[in-house]
Amino acid sequence: MYNEHFGLRELPFGITPDTSFFFPHSSHQEALNTLLVAARTGEGFMKVVGEVGTGKTMLCRKFLDALDREHFVTAYIPNPYLGPNTLLLAVAEELGIANPEGVNQHLLLKLITKSLLDSHVAGRRVVLCLDEAQAMPIETLEALRLLTNLETERRKLLQVVLFGQPELDAKLDSPAIRQLKQRITFSYRLRPLHLCDVEFYLAHRLTVAGYRGPRLFRVDAVKRLFRGSGGVPRLVNVLAHKSLMAAFGEGVREIAGEHVRLAIADTEAAAARPSLRFRLPRLLATIAGMAALATAAVVWGYWS
Missing domain, CATH: 3.40.50.300 (P-loop containing nucleotide triphosphate hydrolases)
Structure with a gap:
């Protein structure tokens, strides 16, 4: 999906319990x-x-x-x-x-x-x-x-x-x-994560997944993600995953508050305004279009 785009070995924010991602909060x-x-x-x-x-x-x-x-x-x-x-x-x-x-x-x-x-x-x-x-x-x-x-x-x-x-x-x-x-x-x-915990939680899971680049989630993105998830780790994972998808769809390598806003709008368990709900599917369609263009370019190069 977006692993290669962000330099990841594996998906960092899966919701299946994997002890290799255990965060010592x-x-x-x-x-x-x-x-x-x-x-x-x-x-x-x-x-x-x-x-x-x-x-x-x-x-x-x-x-x-x-x-x-x-x-x-x-x-x-x-x-x-x-x-x-x-x-x-x-x-x-x-x-x-x-x-x-x-x-x-x-x-x-x-x-x-x-x-x-x-x-x-x-x-x-x-x-x-x-x-x-x-x-x-x-x-x-x-x-x-x-x-x-x-x-x-x-x-x-x-x-x-x-x-x-x-x-x-x-x-x-x-x-x-x-x-x-x-x-x-x-x-x-068990208690939910605090705002500062969410910052370290994101960095921890990204590191385990192989990320070695500069800061990926901007400060405004972390704050919005914390508000949308309430510090619940499973919701943090869902929103972070969708935020990465949104950024990938735009072809950027930094997660901004707007990407998290789109993720929240697409997640029923998170607080969101209904008027935003239509926008993430549009981004997913953009991702599919990019993939189709990439495939077409490969085929064109082969026959050229």
Whole structure:
């Protein structure tokens, strides 16, 4: 797309969580440090809450990558909207327990307990991370609590980290699972990026993607991008990507506030005036036209 135009190896502002682009913003780094300390001290339940797009999944994957495989066994369930028994099956599968299908809940729990004990004997802690935990039914959360009852005389056999949107806190206030809430020993809330953070965030991702040129996003562009995104990393990525497309469409190598304005106008989740919405598609049409002209020039050169 615009990689060659800006001297990039890869797209810098994708929305798929890629830990190579992890930005050690104070909020995310503090959360990561908290999780690592809690995991190494053997805490039973941990919780990270953040609004949509604040980087919970990225943090979760970075946390799992940071755990030493020699001393930790990790399990990850990205969609825990499951019934209690199905959750146990998912945990068993993540722990590598062979053929748990078809067994009743009692036998399944015994298989999981044996796996956890084997890991304990081998000197390895087991950490289970559940993303989008606000979607878990109350009954499944209670089954998860019962699963963490498994322990030796000195420590828990299973550590659980819940990553979820603020609705998770509301769900944990339910009297039916008050015992689970009492067991959450470490909790952290992710914050959006500040204006100065957005400046460094853009530069960080561009550098990881291979950019080595002069400043790409002008000061007015950064300010407008911050206002349009509210500092939410996912929205920053969306707007930055569209701004690069707009600049590429004009054939320029610097992102100005006007390019960000066009990106905001084309993004429903960002604040924008409807009257601007028609302009980015026009720029995309310009990009397509430029590509067609370039192809025609190559063909003409070949036959000349």
